[in-house]
Amino acid sequence: MNRMLRSVARWAGVWTGQASFNETATALMRNEICPIFEGRAVSMDFEVYEPAGMQLVYGVRTVLAPDLDGSLKTLSFSTRFGLVQLEQTPDDEDVLALTGVTDEGVKLTVTMLPQDRDHMQLSAIWRPVGAGAASEEVQGVNGLLRRVTIWKPGAPMPDVARR
């Protein structure tokens, strides 16, 4: 198994957290990672929700797998961009960095940066090809995902809003 793919497979599970959407709006993220095809690939179901009412803002279904030359690629369906293929780009060890261009000429960059066993920084940035990184046309989602914490009966309830 590809070394990076093995690292990603170890992220298997449900991750949730808060994010900023286009640097202004607050959003909620859920990412479910699961090894598939008998360990030869990993699926990721990434969803971004508006906090009030859980309206889906952005959803991506991805299969991450090695190409015949061993390089990692994704085949994704994005609710914003349709079918997208991303390729792994060099980055630090254990960082999954992917980039690609949609048919509409939008450059997508996704970075998943594990901070420890249970926390991961995730950013998904898109901009028209040719637009600079500081361009106003840059949009995206950025936030910290945490491996989901499950409340156990008997434990204190988290400090949450009452209806």
Place this chain on the structure above:
Amino acid sequence: MTTPLLSRFAHWLGTWRGRVDFAEGHQALMQFTLTPVFGGQAIQVETVAFDIESSRSITRGWGYFSLDRSGRVVNNIYGNYFGFAILHETPDDPEVLSLQGPLPGNEVMDVTMNVLGDEFTLSSRRWEGYTSHDDRPRTYTRMKRVAHYVEGDS
């Protein structure tokens, strides 16, 4: 992800495939997939047996392993040929998981499972609930590991 359940069964996770000899006499190809859910609080078990000649699935099953308060395994299971049951662990050797529980129709099911290296063996039997023993044949399954849940992790 470490829980008491996974401490005991992490090496069982993944996909297993091999021959099943059903108590009724026919053979098929069995596949088990064991996946942790809810951070390892439970293990989801999905099973399918394929007829070797026609490739059609002849049995389908689903279930969850979890631990009760005393640390014994509880397995609530579904099989399309026997229905629904909740099985509880019964005493056996430490490396063996033996379970037993009632089925609808005054029947009892017992299952014995063991993983040794890359081999998963399972035998099961259904018998009349009101008799203390019964010499009905068992179903035997012997499967080889097809995939680790996370390769290199177990």
Place this chain on the structure above:
Amino acid sequence: MTPRVADYQRWVGTWTGEGGTQAGQKTLIRQTFSLALDGTGLEMHFEAFDTSLSVMFHGVRSMLAPAPSGVLRALAYSTIHGPLLLELMPDDEGVMALSGDSQSGNRISVTFVEEAPDTLLFTAFWRGPGEPVAGDDTPRMTCRLQRCRPWAPQGP
């Protein structure tokens, strides 16, 4: 009419909404339905979170499938109640009412009511052994779930 898995096939997909727990907290809920077991079963996956999605109050994975008699039951694992077998109670079309006892003897009831093609009213409650039978004023977890429809680029 005996319900069949096919009766719920139109619910396949992801549903979300904001509701309240039985204890009175606000909660965000995500529910998925998908066909499984060669199309003979309906896999149901329920998650209820706090409003920042940081703690999962309750998670349930379940499978609705036919017993050999044809009767539908649900097999489930709940992060609160543990392993469950739930009976599908007779009800109107467009309703899935499940009920059963946990291993600790708690009575669990879960109901989905299809209010509109893209709206499900979810209610659930549990009571301990010996507690009075639930009435209309019994606290429940409730949520109006909407089918997940992604925001479109030309949308708001």
